[in-house]
Amino acid sequence: MNIVVCIKQVPDTKGGVKFNPDGTLDRASMLAIMNPDDKAGLEAALRLKDETGAKVTVVTMGLPKADDMLREALAMGADEAVLITDRRLGGADTWATSSTIAAGLKKLDYDLIITGRQAIDGDTAQVGPQIAEHLGLPVISYAEAIKVEGDSVIVQRQYEDRYHELKAKMPCLVTALAELNEPRYMTPGGIFDAFDKEVTVWGRDDLTDLDDANIGLAGSPTKIAKASDKVRKGAGEKVALDPKESVEYIVSKLKEKHVI
Amino acid sequence: MDFTLDKKHEMARQLFREFALNEVKPVAQEIDETEQFPRENVEKMMKYGFMGIPIPKEYGGQGCDVLTYVMCVEELSKVCGTTGVIVSAHTSLCCDPILTYGTEEQKQKFLVPLASGKKLGAFALTEPGAGTDAQGAQCKATEDGDSWVLNGSKCFITNGKEADIYIVFAVTDIVEDAKGRKSKKFSAFIVEKDTPGFTFGTKEKKMGIRASSTYELIFQDCRIPKDNILGPRGKGFGIAMHTLDGGRIGIAAQALGIGEGSIDATIDFVKERKQFGRPIAAFQNTAFQLADMKARMDAAKYLVYNAACTKDLYQQDHKTSYSIEAAEAKLFAAEAAMAVTTKAVQLHGGYGYTREYDVERMMRDAKITEIYEGTSEVQRLVISGAMLK
Numbered sequence: 082m083n084i085v086v087c088i089k090q091v092p093d094t095k096g097g098v099k100f101n102p103d104g105t106l107d108r109a110s111m112l113a114i115m116n117p118d119d120k121a122g123l124e125a126a127l128r129l130k131d132e133t134g135a136k137v138t139v140v141t142m143g144l145p146k147a148d149d150m151l152r153e154a155l156a157m158g159a160d161e162a163v164l165i166t167d168r169r170l171g172g173a174d175t176w177a178t179s180s181t182i183a184a185g186l187k188k189l190d191y192d193l194i195i196t197g198r199q200a201i202d203g204d205t206a207q208v209g210p211q212i213a214e215h216l217g218l219p220v221i222s223y224a225e226a227i228k229v230e231g232d233s234v235i236v237q238r239q240y241e242d243r244y245h246e247l248k249a250k251m252p253c254l255v256t257a258l259a260e261l262n263e264p265r266y267m268t269p270g271g272i273f274d275a276f277d278k279e280v281t282v283w284g285r286d287d288l289t290d291l292d293d294a295n296i297g298l299a300g301s302p303t304k305i306a307k308a309s310d311k312v313r314k315g316a317g318e319k320v321a322l323d324p325k326e327s328v329e330y331i332v333s334k335l336k337e338k339h340v341i
Numbered sequence: 342m343d344f345t346l347d348k349k350h351e352m353a354r355q356l357f358r359e360f361a362l363n364e365v366k367p368v369a370q371e372i373d374e375t376e377q378f379p380r381e382n383v384e385k386m387m388k389y390g391f392m393g394i395p396i397p398k399e400y401g402g403q404g405c406d407v408l409t410y411v412m413c414v415e416e417l418s419k420v421c422g423t424t425g426v427i428v429s430a431h432t433s434l435c436c437d438p439i440l441t442y443g444t445e446e447q448k449q450k451f452l453v454p455l456a457s458g459k460k461l462g463a464f465a466l467t468e469p470g471a472g473t474d475a476q477g478a479q480c481k482a483t484e485d486g487d488s489w490v491l492n493g494s495k496c497f498i499t500n501g502k503e504a505d506i507y508i509v510f511a512v513t514d515i516v517e518d519a520k521g522r523k524s525k526k527f528s529a530f531i532v533e534k535d536t537p538g539f540t541f542g543t544k545e546k547k548m549g550i551r552a553s554s555t556y557e558l559i560f561q562d563c564r565i566p567k568d569n570i571l572g573p574r575g576k577g578f579g580i581a582m583h584t585l586d587g588g589r590i591g592i593a594a595q596a597l598g599i600g601e602g603s604i605d606a607t608i609d610f611v612k613e614r615k616q617f618g619r620p621i622a623a624f625q626n627t628a629f630q631l632a633d634m635k636a637r638m639d640a641a642k643y644l645v646y647n648a649a650c651t652k653d654l655y656q657q658d659h660k661t662s663y664s665i666e667a668a669e670a671k672l673f674a675a676e677a678a679m680a681v682t683t684k685a686v687q688l689h690g691g692y693g694y695t696r697e698y699d700v701e702r703m704m705r706d707a708k709i710t711e712i713y714e715g716t717s718e719v720q721r722l723v724i725s726g727a728m729l730k
Contacts, residue, residue: 149352152349267356273409276349
């Protein structure tokens with residue numbers, strides 16, 4: 082069985098957040114970690130490897146320094162690592178990211194793709210399901226538990242105060258929650274071996290099934306209006322109007338804030 | 342001379358740091374109070390390969406280097422001196438001599454389970470009448486058919502009752518020189534726990550590293566297979582001394598970690614503690630003392646890392662000597678740790694004297710590093726001996 086795990090190197094938001102002038106994250110200057118949901122996905126893949134002898138490949142789209150995170154994944158027990166990196170891919174929103182990663186995945190053999198539910202920087206939870214759409218695969222998200230049975234996966238999907246149990250035939254994609262498991266530590270020997278391995282690096286030109294219109298900042302439909310560190314909530318605005326004017330006022334405010 | 346660590350060593354340090362903070366630190370105070378051997382954490386360390394870091398993969402180890410092993414002991418010791426010495430004694434004093442002197446059969450039978458984290462090791466040289474004067478040892482081993490029979494006792498043995506495999510030193514011959522002067526010849530033996538005739542005596546009640554299992558070992562007509570002799574007969578003393586050379590690098594790393602840990606704890610405290618309307622960190626006396634503490638532990642760090650890297654050269658060429666580097670590292674790091682932890686308690690004021698804060702335990706833990714695996718006096722003998730040859 083071939084398992085591909087998509088992982089993302091994210092800023093450790095515990096250390097504060099920094100922005101570029103265009104509103105995108107200044108990743109290079111922040112302390113970087115493997116996204117927690119993704120790490121749980123990797124651990125799930127490694128447990129399946131322990132049980133079934135599956136091959137685990139990790140893939141990431143990121144800065145060259147994402148190589149460090151790939152080494153960490155190899156040191157935990159992943160077999161191969163792929164880094165998709167290119168200046169032209171930078172500033173991507175979820176659409177551009179998922180288009181790019183899907184193009185990369187098309188070059189790999191997979192029975193099961195695991196991604197994290199969401200990244201602690203973007204917090205959109207869109208990329209995993211979007212990748213499934215690009216690849217025409219069934220997707221089960223919010224996995225609390227993953228089991229493989231023959232040619233299918235059985236997933237416990239988190240749902241408010243209960244869970245759903247879903248079955249999908251492979252190939253398919255599952256998005257993992259950090260609560261899925263307790264990821265293993267690396268081993269010292271694993272670390273040494275990880276740095277002896279070769280990481281496959283793909284630039285934009287190595288991804289053939291990909292349109293320039295769908296990559297990077299230019300290919301991102303999402304436009305960032307404003308980005309800032311957490312702002313303290315103000316006291317709020319108090320208005321005294323009659324009911325009809327109040328409704329009009331509230332609706333205009335909701336439109337202004339893009340809620341509707 | 343590049344003093345920066347490469348990526349893989351940095352990542353290894355991160356691993357040890359994370360493990361120490363998540364698994365070891367939360368129980369450090371408790372195990373010190375209860376004197377209970379941290380078996381659960383030792384089993385976790387066994388699972389993740391921390392108990393065979395510098396041992397080659399072909400013998401069940403991780404295939405890393407001495408520097409990586411030293412960083413492991415250092416990071417563990419920053420939060421718990423006991424946990425650091427458990428790894429150090431097992432690796433340097435039990436795994437290493439079998440790797441260096443063992444036959445292929447002995448390596449497969451004993452080193453593989455030790456390095457792969459299935460068994461715990463210990464080293465038994467010290468006796469009531471033989472500390473620094475190791476030659477004063479009286480434990481005897483006599484040949485009898487296809488066995489060696491051990492009689493005697495050992496004391497102050499780290500990992501004492503918890504270990505599975507012990508390196509035991511015993512007198513095998515008494516030789517006379519031309520002038521009729523007698524001297525003892527020692528040999529090294531591998532002894533497994535639960536061998537009939539091998540029992541445990543007193544558990545030591547210690548000032549520090551209280552959760553470390555420190556026991557008396559008793560041998561009464563204890564029979565071990567002939568093949569369990571480690572290295573050549575009569576060469577035991579040399580084996581012990583060579584093994585201790587490596588062991589003192591591990592203890593130097595333990596001392597380094599303890600000292601560094603006390604500085605980390607003190608920085609947190611002095612930023613919080615307010616007197617005279619401001620954090621005491623604002624007073625130059627406090628700040629300058631911290632500067633001195635850091636400079637001293639950083640100096641110790643480079644001596645320790647240098648000793649580790651020199652031993653790594655020896656592991657490759659089996660020639661490079663590292664005795665002096667190891668002795669300097671241990672001498673300096675141990676005395677630095679004692680001084681720095683004492684200052685750390687002082688900077689905590691009255692609170693530093695209570696068990697609610699970690700520094701009093703760190704100070705109690707630091708003391709032993711000046712004593713075991715060669716007292717500071719012995720290190721001075723080694724260093725000056727080489728200088729004045």
